[in-house]
Amino acid sequence: QVQLVQSGAEVKRPGASVKVSCKASGYTFVGYGIGWVRQVPGQGFEWMGWVNTFSGDPHFEGMFQGRVTVNTDTSTRTVDMELRSLTVDDTAIYYCARFDGTGSYLDYWGQGTLATVSS
Amino acid sequence: AIRVTQSPSSLSVSPGDRVTITCRASQDIRSYLAWYQQKSGKAPELLVYAASTLQSGVPSRFSGSGSSTDFTLTISRLQSEDFATYYCQQYYNYPRTFGQGTKLEIK
Numbered sequence: 639q640v641q642l643v644q645s646g647a648e649v650k651r652p653g654a655s656v657k658v659s660c661k662a663s664g665y666t667f668v669g670y671g672i673g674w675v676r677q678v679p680g681q682g683f684e685w686m687g688w689v690n691t692f693s694g695d696p697h698f699e700g701m702f703q704g705r706v707t708v709n710t711d712t713s714t715r716t717v718d719m720e721l722r723s724l725t726v727d728d729t730a731i732y733y734c735a736r737f738d739g740t741g742s743y744l745d746y747w748g749q750g751t752l753a754t755v756s757s
Numbered sequence: 758a759i760r761v762t763q764s765p766s767s768l769s770v771s772p773g774d775r776v777t778i779t780c781r782a783s784q785d786i787r788s789y790l791a792w793y794q795q796k797s798g799k800a801p802e803l804l805v806y807a808a809s810t811l812q813s814g815v816p817s818r819f820s821g822s823g824s825s826t827d828f829t830l831t832i833s834r835l836q837s838e839d840f841a842t843y844y845c846q847q848y849y850n851y852p853r854t855f856g857q858g859t860k861l862e863i864k
Contacts, residue, residue: 673853685852733800743846745806748800
């Protein structure tokens with residue numbers, strides 16, 4: 639069965655970086671893109687961007703460009719998303735999710751990774 | 758970015774009730790709309806895509822309808838496991854945008 643398993647919760651200081659790992663199983667990894675969405679606890683969702691797992695090319699929204707690095711490892715079926723220069727406003731649950739086969743909607747989600755930024 | 762407005766933000770309902778949640782897009786998105794269910798402390802789960810197609814394994818009491826700018830998610834007879842927060846999301850273009858959510862609470 640399709641599964642996305644994310645790394646554990648993190649606590650970081652302002653100005654630091656956080657890396658969230660997303661390990662996929664149960665399907666052909668390079669056939670589906672991976673999206674990244676974050677959610678402030680108790681609030682709605684914010685789209686961050688996505689990565690083409692075949693080419694490794696990332697496509698992140700403007701507010702994250704320059705602050706995000708994504709690494710795709712097809713041998714371990716893992717996508718790592720690193721967010722730099724953290725502020726308290728980056729405190730959120732970070733989700734990876736698989737795109738459906740047409741690259742449209744998100745059909746399977748990881749369990750989420752809480753990143754807390756606090757001084 | 759396309760704005761997606763969901764209503765109501767919360768609903769107090771009883772098991773067995775029929776529930777309708779509305780989602781409105783700020784421009785024509787054809788049928789590029791998905792609905793997700795999120796239970797407390799859990800990741801979202803896909804319920805409906807292409808506005809009206811039920812994801813495999815989703816109970817038939819859930820249904821989606823609409824196109825262009827106006828969409829609805831209906832739960833025909835609410836069951837106890839349906840108490841959760843529901844979100845719509847447009848995938849017509851980037852950035853993908855979500856509604857603010859509708860929380861179903863037990864009356």
